[in-house]
Amino acid sequence: MKIVSAKVIVTCPGRNFVTLKIETDQGVHGIGDATLNGRELSVVSYLQDHVVPCLIGMDPQRIEDIWQYLYRGAYWRRGPVTMRAVAAVDVALWDIKAKMAGMPLYQLLGGRSRDGVMVYGHANGSDIAETVDAVGQYIDLGYKAIRAQTGVPGIKDAYGVGRGKLYYEPADAALPSVTGWDTRKALNYVPKLFDKLRATYGFDHHLLHDGHHRYTPQEAANLGKMLEPYQLFWLEDVTPAENQEAFKLIRQHTVTPLAVGEIFNTIWDAKDLIQNQLIDYIRSTIVGAGGITHLRRISDLASLYQVRTGCHGATDLSPVTMGTALHFDTWVPNFGIQEYMRHTEDTDAVFPHDYRFEKGELFCGETPGHGVDIDEELAAKYPYKPAYLPVARLEDGTMWNW
Numbered sequence: 001m002k003i004v005s006a007k008v009i010v011t012c013p014g015r016n017f018v019t020l021k022i023e024t025d026q027g028v029h030g031i032g033d034a035t036l037n038g039r040e041l042s043v044v045s046y047l048q049d050h051v052v053p054c055l056i057g058m059d060p061q062r063i064e065d066i067w068q069y070l071y072r073g074a075y076w077r078r079g080p081v082t083m084r085a086v087a088a089v090d091v092a093l094w095d096i097k098a099k100m101a102g103m104p105l106y107q108l109l110g111g112r113s114r115d116g117v118m119v120y121g122h123a124n125g126s127d128i129a130e131t132v133d134a135v136g137q138y139i140d141l142g143y144k145a146i147r148a149q150t151g152v153p154g155i156k157d158a159y160g161v162g163r164g165k166l167y168y169e170p171a172d173a174a175l176p177s178v179t180g181w182d183t184r185k186a187l188n189y190v191p192k193l194f195d196k197l198r199a200t201y202g203f204d205h206h207l208l209h210d211g212h213h214r215y216t217p218q219e220a221a222n223l224g225k226m227l228e229p230y231q232l233f234w235l236e237d238v239t240p241a242e243n244q245e246a247f248k249l250i251r252q253h254t255v256t257p258l259a260v261g262e263i264f265n266t267i268w269d270a271k272d273l274i275q276n277q278l279i280d281y282i283r284s285t286i287v288g289a290g291g292i293t294h295l296r297r298i299s300d301l302a303s304l305y306q307v308r309t310g311c312h313g314a315t316d317l318s319p320v321t322m323g324t325a326l327h328f329d330t331w332v333p334n335f336g337i338q339e340y341m342r343h344t345e346d347t348d349a350v351f352p353h354d355y356r357f358e359k360g361e362l363f364c365g366e367t368p369g370h371g372v373d374i375d376e377e378l379a380a381k382y383p384y385k386p387a388y389l390p391v392a393r394l395e396d397g398t399m400w401n402w
C-alpha cells in the first residue's frame with residue numbers, strides 16, 4: 001500500500017483551518033488537522049515544502065515509523081509548527097488505518113472505556129452578572145461542567161470574554177488587537193464571580209477557570225487559595241509553564257486542582273510537571289502534541305501519577321481534532337474532561353462529522369475512521385484570511401502574556 005497524494009487544504013469558514021488529506025493507491029483517504037492559530041501558513045509551508053515530498057510512496061500502514069521519520073528525521077525537533085505537521089500526518093494515517101479495518105478509531109486504540117465524554121463549555125460575560133447568566137444558560141443546555149470567565153472593571157477586553165453567546169473567537173483581526181491586563185484588579189474580582197456562581201447555582205456543577213498565563217507564581221498561589229471554597233474542577237494555565245519549578249510554589253499553597261498543557265508540544269514539556277505531581281490535568285491535545293501516537297504516550301505517563309486528561313478544544317482546533325480527540329477520550333483510561341467550544345454552522349458544513357452533543361457529553365460516532373471529513377468544494381469557497389490572536393499590555397504599556 002502506498003501514499004499517492006497528500007494535499008494541504010486551507011479554508012476560512014469563519015476562521016482559518018489547515019487540513020491535510022492523504023490519499024492511498026487503494027482509494028482510501030484520511031484527513032488530519034494542522035491548524036496553528038495566527039501562524040497557519042507556517043505549517044502549510046512546513047507540510048507542503050518539507051513533509052509531503054517525503055510522504056509520497058511511503059506505506060501509510062507504518063504509522064509509528066512515519067512518526068519517528070518525521071520527528072527524528074527532521075533533526076530539528078519539537079515546536080508548535082513541526083508537531084502540528086507531524087500530528088496532521090499521524091491523524092490522517094490513523095484515519096486510514098481505522099477505515100481499512102472497518103472500525104471506528106476508538107476500537108483500534110483499545111476499545112471503549114466509557115459511554116460519553118464529559119465536556120465543558122465556555123460561559124462568559126462583560127461582568128459578574130452577565131457571566132452568572134451565561135453559566136445559567138449552559139446549565140439549561142445540560143452541561144455538567146462550565147468554564148467561567150468574566151470581564152473585569154478597568155481591564156480592556158479581558159481574556160475569555162466573547163461577543164456572541166455560545167461562540168468565542170479570539171483571533172479576530174488582520175493584525176493583533178491590543179488588550180489590557182491588571183493582576184490586582186483581576187485578583188479582587190475573579191473570586192467574587194465564583195462566590196456568586198456557587199451562591200446562585202450551588203455545587204452540583206463543575207466550574208473551571210483559565211488564568212491564561214497571566215499570574216506570577218505567588219499571585220497564582222494566592223488566586224488558587226482564594227478559590228478553594230468554591231471547589232473548582234480546575235484552575236488552568238495560572239502561570240506560564242516554561243519554568244516548571246514555579247508550580248512547586250503554587251502547589252505548596254493551594255489544593256485547587258491545576259491544569260496545564262494546551263501549548264505543550266511533546267511529552268518533554270509535560271514530563272516534569274507530571275512526574276513531580278505538580279498538576280492534576282494535562283491539557284495537550286491531538287493537533288498540538290504530535291497526534292494520537294504521541295498524545296497516547298503523554299497520557300500513559302500521566303496515568304502513572306494519577307494525572308488525568310483534559311484535551312484542549314477551543315475553536316481553533318478543527319472538527320477533525322475534535323472528532324479524533326473524542327475517539328481518544330472514549331478510550332483513554334485516565335480521562336478527565338474534554339473542552340468543547342462549538343464551531344459555527346459554516347465550519348460544521350465544511351467538516352461533516354458524526355459526533356454529537358447530548359446532556360453535557362459528546363459522543364463519537366461509529367463510522368470507520370475518526371468520523372470527520374472535509375467537503376473540498378465548500379472549503380474552496382472560503383479563502384484564507386489573515387487573523388491574529390490579540391496581545392496584552394499592562395496599563396503602563398508593558399507587554400504581558402496574552
Ligand SMILES: O=C(O)C(=O)C[C@H](O)[C@H](O)CO
Nearest residue numbers: 037170210212313314316339
Ligand atoms: O481554550 C482555552 O483554554 C484557551 O486558552 C484558548 C486559547 O486561547 C486558544 O486556543 C488560542 O488559540
Ligand SMILES: [Mg+2]
Nearest residue numbers: 210236237262
Ligand atoms: Mg486555556
